[in-house]
Amino acid sequence: MAARILANLIVMGSGVMARALVQAYRQALTNASKSGVAQEAVQNIRRASKIMAEPEARQILGVTDKSSWEEILQRYDSLFERNAKQGSFYIQSKVHRAKECLETAYQKRVQDA
Template sequence: MAGKILANLIVMGTGILGRAFFQAYRQALANASKTGAAQEAMQNAVRKGAKAINEAEARQILGVTEKTSWEEILQKYDKLFENNAKAGSFYLQSKVHRAKECLEVVYRGKTNGTPN
């Protein structure tokens, strides 16, 4: 009998506590929406995630200079990309790819078309 009462108290207490947390969470979301804190946090997350590299960093990653031709850049890219694929470094592979994308935009701007 005492065990049944104790079990009922635990179940009821858990339900009450759960509803209280849910209401507090809902209220916190409403407050964040009113102040714009949620939107600001989302914008900061997007900015950090979409952090682009600049041309100098891209050239440094690929080991090329401003005078390097697009064909040489592609050769360096292919070599570095494949080496990092074999070594299993997705992070470095990603950096190499982003560097090529950055330089592709630069070369496309210079030639007003495709970099090839």
């Protein structure tokens, strides 16, 4: 008789554990999909914005934060033309985006002054 009761307890306990395990797995999948979607959305926003940081723009053009606008334009023209001859559209695009970024920063500085 005791063996039968013990067997029933083991079967019932394993059933409860199995249901809890399945429920925990489903919850883990739900949580993983939510966080994955959020991370993907953030990455898509970053890709879509295509805004270059000012330090990166200065590094691409090889200028400092104390460089004049004329010097920035001179470096831009030089790098843009040099890459036009060699046919590197990617580098040309980077140079152009760097100039746009620095132009925006320069205009903000002029307005604030």
